Amino acid sequence: MSSHDDKSSLGGVDVVPVTKSQAPGIDMGSIPETEDANTFLATHGTATYTEESNRKLLRRIDMYLMPMMCISYCIQYIDKSALAYAAVFGVKKDLNLKGQEYSLLTSLFYIGYLVAEYPQAWLSQLIMFIWGGILMCSAATRNFADIAAVRFFQGVFESALTPAYIIVTGMWFTRREQPFRVAIWYSMNGLGNAIGALISYGMGLIDGKLDSWRYIFIIEGVMTIVWSVVVFMIFPSSPMRVRWLTDAQKAQAVERIRSNRTGIINREWKWEQVKEALDPRIDPTGHIIFWACVLNEVINGGVATYKGLIIKSIGWTDLQSALFGIAYGAAVTIEIASCGYCAMRFKDSRHWCMIAWLLPSAIGMILQIALPTSNKAGRTIGVLLMPSFVGSLALCMGIPSQNTAGFTKRSVVVGMAFIGYCVGNIIGPLAWVSGQTPAYISGYTTCLACMADQVALFLLLRVYYARQNKKRDQMVIDGLAPDPMALDGDEFEDLTDKQDLKFRYTL
Template sequence: MDNTVSKTGDGVSQHEHRTEDVEQLKHQGQNTARGADRAANLIGDQQIELTEEDNKRIRRKTDKRILSILIWVYFLQILDKSVLGYGAIFGLREDCNLTGDQYSMVSSVAAIAQLAWQPFSSWLIVKVPHRLLMPCLVLGWGIAQVCMAACHNYAGLLATRFLLGLFEAGCLPLFSVITSQWYRRAEQPMRVACWYGTNGLATMFAAAVSYGLGQIDGAIHSWQILFIFVGLITVLSAPLVYVVLDNDIPSARFLTEHEKLQAIERLRANQTGTGSRDFKWSQVWEALYEPKSWLFIGMAVCLNVTAAVTNTFGPIVISGFGFDSERSSLLNIPFGFVQLIVIFPASYLAHRFRIKSAFLAAILAPVLAGAVMLYVLGRDNVPPLLAAYYMLAFLFGGNPLIVSWMISNIAGTTKKSVIMSLYNAGSSAGNIIGPLLFNSRDAPEYKPGLTKVMGITCALLAIIGLQVVNLVVSNKMQERKRVANGKPRKIQDLSMEHRYTTAQNDGSGAHLGENAFLDMTDSQNDEFVYVY
């Protein structure tokens, strides 16, 4: 296959900005050049025949093996993170003598650890095989969760929660990168929803388990039993992750050799590759200077401020309505159910209509309305207060939309791992800020904190609009690059089609798709199309 791109004399002079690395990767027959995807060494210069039936078969196999592990491990991560709130209503604050803002700090320190660890996380995701990295992270935070049960003071809780956050730091960016390396862009919103949707399941499970374990009258406190129970489940899951997970498509044990080639081919239209083990500093700098990166990070901060409030203070806010600890746990089950039923329809609609920004903005309306209701209603009006609190759960439909929006718009293994780590850092910053907006002296109304939540939600809506404008401008720039390089101005984004379609059948040109596995970034690859 001819990998050269015809250029006019004017085209060459106008596009000196292409780096030497990109020119090397685009050199004729160099799909296996140093720095390209590992998949490039397997598929070489071939274009593999692939039918829609083949596409569905490989997707089903990938779902059974890869998606199932992502769902289970993300469920464990949310479960371990959320039980702190239930521990609080079962006496953790009193038993550990927490005063003032100490409980808020115990909650926030996990996010501080995640924030500090993100630069190293991005390097680990690129360099360490995922089959080794994920079980190590799972084992680490599971042990930290069990150790929390042995704490009897503020210092002990602070140390163990810090370690829990440290090991959980790589979870979201790792899962996002894995999803992008195994699935077509059209498939990604629903796959992200599947593993992120366990947020609601974990919330319901934690509420039910805390209620059940809270009935035990044993030698240790109920919150200690809860921490030991969920921590041991996590620790025992680490070996399972190692046995089931595969590193990438070239090393997939559940695919035949021919199916590996087909699995790679079906991702060609993504233009985002299947993963390289080379950590490229040029991609780091590109990630840092792009406005797109910082707008996504801004979304992460704003959205997770409110999410942190509900995770940490949700059970406490409900108990402020006048319920005892057991009933407060049970009344948080519907909150998790609302999360679950919002995440999947929102992600499906984003998949169906091939747009994420509009539905992301739409689900923020109930969140804003719920915060307003919590602010204005008296605390003796319990049914509307509960309805308002449950409306905040719509917020959890936002993260999977943002994550799938991000991984669809970022190419280059290093660049993607860096931006996803920065996104997780933004989430961590939101998780740090969120609990600090609420102080126990403002109970039970928490009006100052609710005012800030409303303002932050409005800011998130503004950032979504700015990102759409930014991506529209970026697509116009891509069109100009294609014209200068002798390619069509407009190309159909086949990765967003619901059925698998090859470039040949599309008729958009035989040369399109040759950059797909060269580990080029989205801005380096003129065939990349940004999605809204």
């Protein structure tokens, strides 16, 4: 095998050399250099299990882990969407927001999100308490400068949650199970919409000393702080360090994801894996995922910011608009969860699902442009179709945990995806012009263009993964690579997907 820089070619497949400390195989002398999973299994023994015991363990993991992730994600969405609900109840007028200042408030949130994503990731179990307090501070704002500062720091402290949950999902679930689980907790955006709508409706009925929108921030902030205490006490850091599994169940939880070949966690930061993730000549997938997330979140940034105003522009009253958020939230939940379920149910369908779930959104936006303002029913149906694109994002964000091996590399690619997520949300609201209501032509046309570009990127990603799998299969036939089904004890070595020729990409 000839070497060129940090990468070689074998049978048409790019292969990154493995250093001695990374070489496959486990022995007691190498355990200190391996992942915690290897150390755990070396001291607790390799677990064997039946299909029935696996189903029971999976149910237990789902019962404990998924509710915590779902509730936390739901609360996060409620909190970051509070501004959209507050807009319905007059925050723009009360704070004297002019021009694009309202749009800039959403962008500032995601600038904070972008700045703090990496530094805050390790504090994911603690920062909910802080952002709940910051959200409550929104109730005390008096002008654009006040609320701009609050939105920025709210973004700083909310930034850890989504990247952390992508990594956590990869720690606990097989690659087949992951798309649906990611879609489930991400679909809590929809439940957050519904609950946020109920809260805002209730706050709108209060005849108190404060403006209605100020109560929204106070109630939602208190709710976040209370839940943060539960998360801090219960949420596990890994399958090896969890209170609600026995040692035997912990070993089985580790063993059942052996075939992922993506590992669980590694405390060592490896710069060669950073280079592999960032250099498109070695692996272009991180950059494709980055741009796909940018394009998707350009759509989200605008729709999420102007959703309340779009609904109100159809002709609903303030309180009716708030109640309509319940139906909108239900649509979001169904559209995201169904996308994840189809990707799990039908083999090699992930990229086709990501493309298909863009289509209802495109139809919904075309209806907003084409239908007259008098067609209230048609425009309302269009609004309910619009959030379907989020299903595509949920699957796209899950790709790094399923198709990227090597803990450092996976962390970097997850980071790239969420940098794209932030950049898109920063740009998105700026494409929408308040004066264009009710037909936000610039916003809708920008979104439609982004959808078309995403289709091209998803097709490119699928073709790349399929070609890599085909080449590796041919290498096995030619005797140049090991059988991918063979379990040789190297499954929890911190090898990247380029170094590990047994690795196969999910489609």
